[in-house]
Amino acid sequence: MKIAVGQGSCGIAAGAQKVSDALKKCLEKSGISVGVTGCIGMCWLEPIVDIYDNDNTLHRLVRVSEKDSERIAEAVKTNDFSQVEKLEITDEDNSFLEKQTRIALRNCGIIDPDDINAYVDAGGYSALSKVLNNMSAEDVIEEIKISGLAGRGGAGFPTWFKWNAARQSQGQEKYLICNADEGDPGAFMDRAVIESDPHTLIEGMLIGAFAIGASHAVVYVRAEYPLAIIRLQNAIEQAKKAGFIGENILGSNFSCDFRIKAGAGAFVCGEETALIESLEGNRGMPRLKPPFPAQAGYWHKPSNINNVETFANVAWIISNGGNAFAAMGTPDSKGTKVFALTGKIKRGGLVEIPMGKTLRDVIFDIGGGIRDNKEFKAVQMGGPSGGCIPAHLLDTVIDYKELGKTGAIMGSGGMVVMDESTCMVQMAKFFLDFTAKESCGKCVHCRIGTKRMQEILTRITEGNGKDGDIELLEELCSGIKDGALCGLGQTAPNPVLTTIKYFRNEYEAHINNKKCPAKECRDLLSYEIDSEKCKGCTLCARKCPANAITGQVKSAHIINPSVCIKCGQCAAACKFGAISVK
Amino acid sequence: MSCCNCNDTKIDLSLLDAVLDEYAGIPGSLITILQKAQDIYGYLPTSVIYKVADATSCTPAKVMGVATFYTQFRFKPVGKYLIMLCKGTACHVNGSDTIAKTISEELGITDGETTEDGLFSLSFVACLGCCSLSPVMMINDETYGSLTPAKVKEILDDIRHREVQSI
Ligand SMILES: Cc1cc2nc3c(=O)[nH]c(=O)nc-3n(C[C@H](O)[C@H](O)[C@H](O)COP(=O)(O)O)c2cc1C
Ligand code: FES
Numbered sequence: 157m158k159i160a161v162g163q164g165s166c167g168i169a170a171g172a173q174k175v176s177d178a179l180k181k182c183l184e185k186s187g188i189s190v191g192v193t194g195c196i197g198m199c200w201l202e203p204i205v206d207i208y209d210n211d212n213t214l215h216r217l218v219r220v221s222e223k224d225s226e227r228i229a230e231a232v233k234t235n236d237f238s239q240v241e242k243l244e245i246t247d248e249d250n251s252f253l254e255k256q257t258r259i260a261l262r263n264c265g266i267i268d269p270d271d272i273n274a275y276v277d278a279g280g281y282s283a284l285s286k287v288l289n290n291m292s293a294e295d296v297i298e299e300i301k302i303s304g305l306a307g308r309g310g311a312g313f314p315t316w317f318k319w320n321a322a323r324q325s326q327g328q329e330k331y332l333i334c335n336a337d338e339g340d341p342g343a344f345m346d347r348a349v350i351e352s353d354p355h356t357l358i359e360g361m362l363i364g365a366f367a368i369g370a371s372h373a374v375v376y377v378r379a380e381y382p383l384a385i386i387r388l389q390n391a392i393e394q395a396k397k398a399g400f401i402g403e404n405i406l407g408s409n410f411s412c413d414f415r416i417k418a419g420a421g422a423f424v425c426g427e428e429t430a431l432i433e434s435l436e437g438n439r440g441m442p443r444l445k446p447p448f449p450a451q452a453g454y455w456h457k458p459s460n461i462n463n464v465e466t467f468a469n470v471a472w473i474i475s476n477g478g479n480a481f482a483a484m485g486t487p488d489s490k491g492t493k494v495f496a497l498t499g500k501i502k503r504g505g506l507v508e509i510p511m512g513k514t515l516r517d518v519i520f521d522i523g524g525g526i527r528d529n530k531e532f533k534a535v536q537m538g539g540p541s542g543g544c545i546p547a548h549l550l551d552t553v554i555d556y557k558e559l560g561k562t563g564a565i566m567g568s569g570g571m572v573v574m575d576e577s578t579c580m581v582q583m584a585k586f587f588l589d590f591t592a593k594e595s596c597g598k599c600v601h602c603r604i605g606t607k608r609m610q611e612i613l614t615r616i617t618e619g620n621g622k623d624g625d626i627e628l629l630e631e632l633c634s635g636i637k638d639g640a641l642c643g644l645g646q647t648a649p650n651p652v653l654t655t656i657k658y659f660r661n662e663y664e665a666h667i668n669n670k671k672c673p674a675k676e677c678r679d680l681l682s683y684e685i686d687s688e689k690c691k692g693c694t695l696c697a698r699k700c701p702a703n704a705i706t707g708q709v710k711s712a713h714i715i716n717p718s719v720c721i722k723c724g725q726c727a728a729a730c731k732f733g734a735i736s737v738k
Numbered sequence: 739m740s741c742c743n744c745n746d747t748k749i750d751l752s753l754l755d756a757v758l759d760e761y762a763g764i765p766g767s768l769i770t771i772l773q774k775a776q777d778i779y780g781y782l783p784t785s786v787i788y789k790v791a792d793a794t795s796c797t798p799a800k801v802m803g804v805a806t807f808y809t810q811f812r813f814k815p816v817g818k819y820l821i822m823l824c825k826g827t828a829c830h831v832n833g834s835d836t837i838a839k840t841i842s843e844e845l846g847i848t849d850g851e852t853t854e855d856g857l858f859s860l861s862f863v864a865c866l867g868c869c870s871l872s873p874v875m876m877i878n879d880e881t882y883g884s885l886t887p888a889k890v891k892e893i894l895d896d897i898r899h900r901e902v903q904s905i
Contacts, residue, residue, distance in 0.1 A: 165867060166870060166871055199868075199870030199871060202871075341825075341827045341828070341865035342826055343865075344868070344869055380866055418773060419808075420772075422807060422809065437769050437804065438768075498831075498872060499828055499831045504869075504870035572827045572828050573831075574831055586830050
């Protein structure tokens, strides 16, 4: 009998810790212990309790609450799971996992992240041992080249090429850096990997360090991920004790130290040269390239920076061979990619699939489509650097090139799904608010251009849009693209350009007709009472915080539009569906 | 931020000594030192900025420049309960604006402010990485997901209730 409660940040937020404590209490006397796993990626089912019964059959109990703990404890003690049948995962929900191919996430939610032995038992550190005993640095780089692994942090640059450049760069002291800044709001795969399987990251980084000849490894983790930092720190300590980190690793002449640096909250620090500035204790302002980090990076020494997910694939590639990885995917994009599926989706969580599947496969087949029977409108990919892909492009193949053609990007894998109630102008404004705030201020176009775009989008959503605003936005977009030094500015226009490209009519409705088709822009809404349906119950008038509704009992009420603050409380309160919003 | 140190009189700068002894000599540690200082004082008082500058041989302007660049650093004391409300994409799509409004109505504060009784501070953040439970907020170290206005009121009431009882 083995029990484990999934305790990633999201599981804990859903109450997993409380479930675990309650279970421990119920099982105290039985001598059965309650273990921990990380995040399996089925976030909509949290808290999740996995139980392997006496026949080693898995019972996955979902949406468990504290009050279920006694029943579960009883089932565990008697090995009779009929009493918790209602909690067992349905076949339909289970298909979410069965349809995936997990490489980067292979151990997530399965092993105990705080126990190095669990990782070793799952085959962990055997790739490192293979590298140190049987491979040269060139062999490693060749294997990665065969695999076709490309950077998962956004740009999709071939990993072997960067490693090779850093290897060939002159200099005794070299650094290997992991970018765990995960700034794209809506993406959380890096957090999940670190919280659920930190040794996968450590092993991948050690292999990378060996390949480029680095003796120092640093992980830059964003400040908002306290649990990831704790688990990674613990894993580093354990790996040191086991001889995987430090001097003469596994008896070889390869030595490498390892440390964590916590970020302090700045999106631009995800950009690799800004990250280096931040590591050096400065304001995180990007540097001019060249020189590239491979020539002059951290402390101006040759450095290589990769994303968490990139490293999470490395040990698997070494163990299984580059060809096994390259066998998956498309001619342009190899292997698998992890996506964080969120927004108005039925089954939100982490999805790892081979490249070459379509957006429809991920959103509808795996994610179950849109919540509350609404219509799919668009999916946002690539965060502030990406764009919104509309319904008619749902059959786009997941591949760096194909996604790029839509105007969005693969990015780090955030997929925020939107339905008919999301206003695309608001969406564009949301991202411009973000980039205007996060621009480091170094380049004038980015600093001031994003601000001007933000102002224009704000006035459009407030009903003050002018003829020519769309063209002005487009002009600013091209100016910023050309005038910015780093990826932040160069890609900041993408959310605006893609929404104008695919949803121009929505912009026009805001500007010309002063209407928001998605009914999200408050200033453009008008509430009306249908005198046929209104029964004169007075409920709306009593609810209205602005006293904008008048009328006699049992006769139709009316809303005074000049007083109405469009809070929507009347429409929510009306029992007769008499209040409509236009 | 104040321009003099007169509001800093109660700050015990000796608490910083251990941090400075450990990190001041290591190049590139400025951000780490500021993080540890904020852990001690809850924010970065002006006198702390000067002391860190002194110990790291930086100008106070450089220290201040770094501190103001990063959203994590604060220059005013925060309330006992720091509410970090996510304004990331997933939370935006699932209605974080309504949640922000509810918190503001309940507490009378908005982003960057603290209630008069010093109990709550509100801070908007970009993403807490729990996007599939959006909208999400964190109060001190605890994360709350799938928020609705009613749920937020309940959470805040609970905290206020606990505080009243502990007096
Ligand atoms: C504004 C900006 C933000 C970025 N944020 C991240 C990030 O949060 N995580 C990440 O891995 N890469 C981020 N990148 C990409 C990095 O600059 C870099 O390309 C990447 O870390 C390289 O690793 P990879 O080759 O494994 O993808 C960002 C780039 C830009 C321009
Ligand atoms: S967008 Fe809110 S937690 Fe990620």
